[in-house]
Amino acid sequence: MRLITITLAITMTIACGANDNAAAPAAAVFASVTSSVVSGTVPRHAIVSLVPAQPVPLPDGPAVMDQVSKQFVPNVLYVRIGQQVEFRNSDDEGHNVTVVRRGSGAGVFNVGTEAHQKYVHTFERIGQFDVTCDIHPGMQATLIAAPSPYATVADDSGRFTIPDVKPGSYKLNLTYEGRTVEQPLDVKGPRTDVKITS
DSSP: OOEEEEEEEOOOOOOOSSOGGGSOOHHHHHHHOOOEEEEEEOSTTOEEEEEESSOOOOOSSOEEEEEETTEEESSEEEEETTOEEEEEEOSSSOEEEEEEETTTOOEEEEEEEOTTOEEEEEOOSOEEEEEEOSSSTTOEEEEEEESSSEEEEOOTTSEEEEEEEOSEEEEEEEEETTEEEEEEEEEOSSEEEEEEEO
């Protein structure tokens, strides 16, 4: 049996003094909130995504993971489902890019990248992926594909934080252990706390 608890935490500061009528009414406090923090505890290493009711367009242009001085740059890259990803080689020597789905070990692709060339791939499923170069074993990176720009990965204890979330209605999307669980979530006020145990 899965226990799902969603708690809304509201932080309000009210001035104390002779003129208590000067305190802003609650409605005005909510109206002034332009972004919230969503945080909490979920199954460890889950990909946590907040999918808004109104779809957010894909970014203009591809996401980029480059190979520079025998390193993948950036070391961790978040991409959107359906967004093109350019795997570039900015070095003067050849590399390759091997992408494997974390957890299952299923291979996604393994391609050579000659000097100053690129390979383009589009991820169609949510997941965490290990990125390596077979030629240079020290080259390693992580790619996370998510359905929303509001996404992160829970740590070893299951804690996560997503900052700068616009208030509104979302689907809380958790992907872990080969499955995806969705629950509705209303983001209101400066902080929304989530607790999901499996």
